[in-house]
Amino acid sequence: MTxxxxxxxxxxxxxxxxxAANLAAALARRGRRVLVLDADxxxxxxxxxxxxxxxxxxxxxxxxxxxxxxxxxxxxxxFHVLLxxxxxxxxxxxxxxxxxxxxxxxxxxxxxxxxxxxxxxxGISDVVLYTISLADDALVVVTPxxxxxxxxxxxxxxxxxxxxxxxxxxxxxxxxxxxxGRAVRQQLQAVVDRYVNPGLxxxxxxxxxxxxxxxSAVREAVLKRQLLLEALPGAxxxxxxxxxxxxxxx
Amino acid sequence: xxxxxxxxxxxxxxxxxxxxxxxxxxxxxxxxxxxxxxLQGLVDALVDLSSRDALTxxxxxxxxxxxxxxxxxxxxxxxxxxxxxxxxxxxxxxxxDTYGHVAGDQVLKAVAGALVESVRPMDLVAxxxxxxxxxxxxxCPSAFGxxxxxxxxRRVERMPVSVGPGQTLTVTVxxxxxxxxxxxxxxxxxxxxxxxxxxxxxxxxxxxLVQLEPAAVSVVSNEEKRLLFDSTSxxxxx
Numbered sequence: 001m002t003x004x005x006x007x008x009x010x011x012x013x014x015x016x017x018x019x020a021a022n023l024a025a026a027l028a029r030r031g032r033r034v035l036v037l038d039a040d041x042x043x044x045x046x047x048x049x050x051x052x053x054x055x056x057x058x059x060x061x062x063x064x065x066x067x068x069x070x071x072x073x074x075x076x077x078x079f080h081v082l083l084x085x086x087x088x089x090x091x092x093x094x095x096x097x098x099x100x101x102x103x104x105x106x107x108x109x110x111x112x113x114x115x116x117x118x119x120x121x122x123g124i125s126d127v128v129l130y131t132i133s134l135a136d137d138a139l140v141v142v143t144p145x146x147x148x149x150x151x152x153x154x155x156x157x158x159x160x161x162x163x164x165x166x167x168x169x170x171x172x173x174x175x176x177x178x179x180x181g182r183a184v185r186q187q188l189q190a191v192v193d194r195y196v197n198p199g200l201x202x203x204x205x206x207x208x209x210x211x212x213x214x215x216s217a218v219r220e221a222v223l224k225r226q227l228l229l230e231a232l233p234g235a236x237x238x239x240x241x242x243x244x245x246x247x248x249x250x
Numbered sequence: 251x252x253x254x255x256x257x258x259x260x261x262x263x264x265x266x267x268x269x270x271x272x273x274x275x276x277x278x279x280x281x282x283x284x285x286x287x288x289l290q291g292l293v294d295a296l297v298d299l300s301s302r303d304a305l306t307x308x309x310x311x312x313x314x315x316x317x318x319x320x321x322x323x324x325x326x327x328x329x330x331x332x333x334x335x336x337x338x339x340x341x342x343x344x345x346x347d348t349y350g351h352v353a354g355d356q357v358l359k360a361v362a363g364a365l366v367e368s369v370r371p372m373d374l375v376a377x378x379x380x381x382x383x384x385x386x387x388x389x390c391p392s393a394f395g396x397x398x399x400x401x402x403x404r405r406v407e408r409m410p411v412s413v414g415p416g417q418t419l420t421v422t423v424x425x426x427x428x429x430x431x432x433x434x435x436x437x438x439x440x441x442x443x444x445x446x447x448x449x450x451x452x453x454x455x456x457x458x459l460v461q462l463e464p465a466a467v468s469v470v471s472n473e474e475k476r477l478l479f480d481s482t483s484x485x486x487x488x
Contacts, residue, residue, distance in 0.1 A: 146475075146479055150470050162464060194477060
């Protein structure tokens with residue numbers, strides 16, 4: 001069975017796409033067949049992270065100019081990607097057509113892979129929420145900053161109340177000391193227990209899949225236009241992402 | 251750009267329009283026949299007529315579609331909450347079959363009246379299908395949604411409808427509701443679909459019920475923030 005995981009964050013700029021690409025590479029290294037779908041239709045930058053600038057993208061698939069097979073590319077980390085490409089701004093508004101297109105793409109590619117990672121856009125728009133609704137698991141990327149935690153909490157609240165999700169995964173990025181990830185999860189869980197869970201049937205449980213330390217190697221890899229796991233696999237952040245990949249349900 | 255100049259009123263064929271207004275029980279437009287004010291009044295009356303349901307007098311489908319599109323854009327920009335209710339008269343076919351179509355029309359009119367009376371003047375009540383109605387409630391906080399919808403449901407339930415000499419009956423409505431996504435661009439079609447899904451649930455669960463989609467509460471209160479950033483548990487890890 002293909003496991004579909006949506007990677008989301010609420011706030012932008014917390015390393016969501018970095019996490020998606022490197023988790024994919026780590027899963028591929030574990031022998032899994034992985035596809036990352038650039039579901040940030042309006043403002044994608046997975047292409048930049050992977051240094052791939054293909055001629056054929058999801059946009060061409062949506063407009064019927066290319067097939068999914070033609071738009072599916074091998075990425076440096078040993079996995080496949082479907083990039084949104086530019087010109088997708090028109091799809092940032094949820095319409096029945098966009099919904100159907102996304103659904104078709106996912107059901108068509110899913111059987112060929114063990115893992116499908118959906119890199120969603122920032123924010124809690126209905127496109128983002130709909131994309132997450134197509135996934136088995138939701139992974140919320142958060143950093144130990146108040147703004148990121150607030151947006152992650154809002155995302156958790158919305159997913160719990162509108163999608164009935166009771167288990168959400170947390171990855172804490174850019175932690176400054178060991179254990180900070182656990183503290184962030186615990187803090188989020190405490191607020192969820194106090195303000196969200198009392199109104200629900202069944203409690204929302206947040207599980208920590210990992211904490212990734214602030215690491216200059218991340219910036220180094222980005223500047224080199226390389227995947228961290230490829231360029232500097234021994235860096236602390238790379239090791240942490242690989243460990244998080246092992247925590248994802250198979 | 252200059253406004254296009256209008257031809258003189260006496261060269262226009264207006265008899266049908268005037269006939270239609272008279273037939274619909276509307277007063278003739280005020281002012282000197284043929285004057286600009288009179289023409290404006292005539293156009294306004296026609297616009298009003300074409301935006302109302304002929305039987306019940308509430309907004310028709312055309313007017314509803316327009317208002318819904320406007321509201322969803324307004325909500326996306328302002329972030330104000332707005333509720334859409336989808337309503338359906340329970341077992342309406344039975345009313346028609348048992349008491350006849352005239353009685354059916356009486357029921358439709360009475361229900362439309364009850365809906366209008368149970369919401370605010372700013373809310374838009376529309377007849378969107380045979381026995382289907384919809385209400386757009388701008389600026390309706392999610393905490394009040396249930397109360398408002400329940401008030402509408404009870405009002406209909408308690409209203410006797412006279413369908414003939416000495417013959418009254420009562421009807422009920424099933425109500426589904428969904429809030430517009432705040433701060434987000436969406437489409438009227440999806441909003442209607444979400445409200446309809448809840449209406450379907452209300453029907454399945456036994457009718458004469460209100461079912462609202464749980465509101466996506468993405469607002470984080472100050473109390474929540476305070477607890478979120480509560481430093482004590484952070485310090486445990488230092």
